Amino acid sequence: MEMVTITIDGQQVQVPKTSTVLEAARSVGVNIPTLCYHPELRPEGACRVCVVEVKGARSLVASCIYPVNEGMEVKTNTPDVREARKTVVELLLANHPQECLSCQRNLNCELQTMASDLGIREIPYQGAKKNHPLDAGNPSLVRDQNKCILCGRCIRACSEVQGVHVYSFANRGFDTTVVPAFGQGLHEVACTFCGQCSSVCPTGAIVEKDDTAAVWKALSDPTKHVVVQTAPATRVALGEALGMKPGSIVTGKMVAALRHLGFDRVFDTDFTADLTILEEGNEFLERLQHGGVLPMITSCSPGWVNFIELKYPELLPHLSTAKSPQQMFGALVKTYYAEKAGIDAKDIVSVSIMPCTAKKAEAVREEMKSSGYQDVDYVLTTRELGRMIREAGIDFDGIEKEEYDAPLGIATGAGVIFGATGGVMEAALRTVAEVVTGKELPSIEFTSVRGLTGIKEAVIPVGDLKVKVAVAHTLANARIMLEKIKAGEADYHFIEVMACPGGCIGGGGQPISTCEGFRQKRIDAIYECDQGSALRKSHDNPAVKELYDTWLIKPLGEKSHHLLHTHYHPQNRI
Amino acid sequence: MDHIRAHVLICAGTGCVSSGAKKVEAAFREQLAQKGLDKEIKVVETGCHGFCEMGPLVIVYPEGVFYVRVQEEDVKDIVETHLFKGRIVERLLYKEPMTLEKVPNYSDISFYKKQMRMVLANCGHINPEIIEEYVAEGGYAALGKVLTEMTPESVVDEVKKSGLRGRGGGGFPTGMKWGFTRNAQGTKKYVVCNADEGDPGAFMDRSVLEGDPHRVIEGMAVCGYAIGADEGYIYVRAEYPLAIKRLKVAIQQAEEMGLLGDNIFGSGFNFHIKIKEGAGAFVCGEETALLQSIEGKRGMPRSRPPFPAISGLWGKPTNINNVETFANIPQIINKGGDWYASIGTEKSKGTKVFALTGRINHTGLAEVPMGITMREIIYDIGGGIQNGKKFKAVQIGGPSGGCLPEEMLDLSVDYDSLIQAGAMMGSGGLVVMDETTCMVDVAKFFLNFTQSESCGKCTPCREGTKRMLEILTRITEGQGQEGDIEKLEKLAKNIKATALCGLGQTAPNPVLSTLRYFRHEYEAHIKEKRCPAGACAKLAAYNITEACKGCGLCKKVCPVEAISGEVKGLHVIDQAVCIKCGACMAKCPFKAITKG
Amino acid sequence: MKTVEDLKRMREQLQSQNRLRHSGGTEIIVGMGTCGIAAGARAVMSAVLEEIAKRKLEDVKVCQTGCIGMCEREVLLDVVRPNEPRVTYGRVTPADVSKIIAEHVVNGRIVEELVVGKIVE
Ligand SMILES: Cc1cc2nc3c(=O)[nH]c(=O)nc-3n(C[C@H](O)[C@H](O)[C@H](O)COP(=O)(O)O)c2cc1C
Ligand code: SF4
Ligand code: SF4
């Protein structure tokens, strides 16, 4: 790589020629504050907080987008620079509701931190403030444009990462705002509720819809039996919401905390992840052997399901009919579990802890009532659970680990890897290969489908067959796959798609992080959980076996069909 | 074949058309036919002469007699008296505002005398919809010359030698820019002509496009050859329908003649031009926003570098210049860079077209050599201040320019002097203000424009100009506070230093320049709650002077009974009650009431 | 248009058309006062235009003027060649036109028998 030498605050540094000033500065530990910059998005240089002095430049320059060049002299901390930064932040604050104390992002807001870091003690400008109505017409996200600082990160995340293009800037000057098409609400446009916009928003302008109040209420209702399931990816991220490092594994602490909060049973979505493998794996074999529609595509990511229903309805037959683990779980809790525990399903409140905002929308889909009730009553994101734990005053650091309840808390390592991109595929392969050949696999590590590459491909021998698989994460990559299918260029048998970057560990309901490499750290933690599991193949899960033996009878059977599978329909939103 | 002995040139620029030029033309054709003169006298529709307030304009050649404000019913007179009998129709001649002298000849009118019409040479002189007229005036010779006699490098060198600087505002050396684009990596390159012309009141680019579109096309083609581009775009605002029509006609004619298209003059050089109509946002004139807009995206500036020369339209190297910049190119090629460099000042070469507006006697377009003084433009060409009022300031450089006071009238008009004085060349808007103009109000006016045109992308421009505007508004409304001037200065400094694009970086200029030269006016507003120019309605104080005869009319007309006084005695206005409606002043038969 | 030569040729052909709008060239001025018109100035004018067209003369401008106070000598016709005195011919008839143009306008030889005055400007 070609290198150049530049001087930053008197310090000579060698950096790649393609670096920006910001990257160069950070590489030597000079921290320049930023707001519109996000390490995973194309820089825009819009907020002007990151301005620095470059010798010879006519004005200050935005370091996040300004390329380095040989011999450049940069000063990041002059009186002029500090005054300029401060002025920019003062101007943002002058047009910001001063409601930090009651904001969902309180203490987790980049604007707030910035104001504090820059030592802003008064806002010297008073005048007009923006006044936009709240967008709260959907089950997943709430948008308050009055808190928006117009950094454009949501626009970039939705278009660059997800390829969905929901947002754009509208109006000019002081009236500039970020809106979905024609200023409509998210529920009226082709939004997938993936929540990636909420993950990149530096302020409280886009947040998950907060359902904690309803859950608190259920918990304090003595007539209700409240059960909770926790999605695979939550155990490697919840810690971040409670002050831990990315990649901390907090499974046992989370279970304990949930019990502390008052949940009557703490179960694991990993259980239905294992179940999904059996249903979906068998569906795959069925399609393979009987000329069904191929490639078959996974259906456990509701943001992804929304995407294909919205944008490629003609390809819906490719989707596996298997419900997502959350919804399988919901259906079983109010039937199988109710029966087993001898509790009337109407008294059960079923809560799930998910890394995902789209799960909130999935739970309220019309089809998701196969138990005769709404299968999942409340979906909380990892972030919401973090807040509940704090609110309850639980010392998460000090709490002793506990185990999940049986039987729906029993799971294998194959279930937990659902939380990372490639995990569903790997779990399926572990099972399908053994079911087809009837022989135990020598190695169950399918590393070719792991990792953060946008689209991964592999050819896996299964018996005589070479199964061609592909794994895509982010909706932009999903779109590439679908276009390939449409063009007839996708000769895959099986495709895994996850809506969010990195899979569920990067879900739109996860703790917000702008840490370098936080996705990889969470992924590493997921595989660590897998490694540490006694059982690592779904078909080895004894609780799942028991479920089939005593109740479901067989995969794809009558009961499965009714409770564990679903159908899809095109959505008409622009 | 008949010999044509006279040409009747009728201006068909936007201004003249709206004042009735089309009817005048029809009348001419009819009258000439009636008199049997249509074989020997030709009627020619031309582009704008830049003297629109006097339109419709008619010039009769060979004498070069200049008739102004010609209406349909005047045509008969011109035909019978002038064209038939050879006598000038005196009543339709232009009258000098200062001397009241009637001037028959075009070139003797003071408005034109000190001008140096090079870019505008053909405007108002040829029919822009007939390519032959342009060719007859030497058109496309420059393109022929570069394609057959010059290498691309030598074209770039010639433009460098000329010292030409961009006329779109920034004043960047054109030859250098061409050199950058020429040397940029890539085989596909573009030429873009910026005809967005968003400055309120500016119309020089429109006039060139309407009056001499081929000159711009030729300039673009020369540029294409020099930088190695085979495709050009003209980005012109949709509010310029006539310019768009003329451009379309011109491009089509040039294509038919083989002056655009493939293998021009058998040289192997291909060049095609497309027109892109802009929605007319001011910020779309900023080059990176303009390129976004051509690509079909929201016109929002992006950070530079990379400059368009390296990564422009669709990521390809793109040379973007202003209309007037391109219009200068043919003469530079024809007469040489050295010739061009002999006009103007050391660092600003050639001529510049200005749009004169405001409280000046001659409003219109004036092309002057660089280095002329502001005084010459305003008094010699512009004919001085209207209604014998006193000059107060001239705002130069469009909405982001600066206001210069009387002391600066002898300033040399060139890029660098203007910047030093706190103004800028801009695209050439020049607004003259007289003593009745309040400078705080002027600053507010321009800032209001830039604030509402800000694209909203970057914080300082979007939020900062709003706060400045709020402060200015409260000052003009008598609510100014101690410390407001300092706040304005601080905001201005930081917006200039941190805004992303030129719009924000220059938006504070009108405030800064008025603070520099007219600070006392700000102070009077804030400290004394007084508008010295008497322009701010909420601050106007009406006072009754010694001239009062005590007639009591003012007392009767005042709607809030703020005036008291005995008959035949001096009347007084209670300032606390007065609502500044001005009714008393209008009523007083003795002009005894003053405002200030 | 194929070559630069084509362009040049075209320009040369076209230039005469626009020459009227530039200064320079020979001027022929016909007195078109009331008296001139009464004496047949229109016919003289027509003859001038015809003759110029016939000879394909370029760089010649035909102007008119009002009464110059020599009414008995109408029709008056002036010829001004660049940098030469203005020569006024009197009692010009259409028949004289071709001679004046051939001799004076084209060849610079003044038709002395018709001259009524010369003005050096
Ligand atoms: C807000 C803004 C508006 C502008 N508007 C125009 C315009 O209307 N026309 C123009 O030629 N240049 C305009 N410019 C300047 C262009 O960005 C660019 O510098 C110019 O077109 C380059 O051409 P030149 O080098 O020939 O001047 C504008 C710049 C800014 C910042
Ligand atoms: S939720 Fe996802 S699809 Fe919807 S606007 Fe946000 S990023 Fe785009
Ligand atoms: S909503 Fe959030 S991410 Fe989007 S522009 Fe506003 S502040 Fe930025």
Ligand code: SF4
């Ligand atoms: S300076 Fe103004 S116009 Fe330019 S990018 Fe910033 S907000 Fe947009």
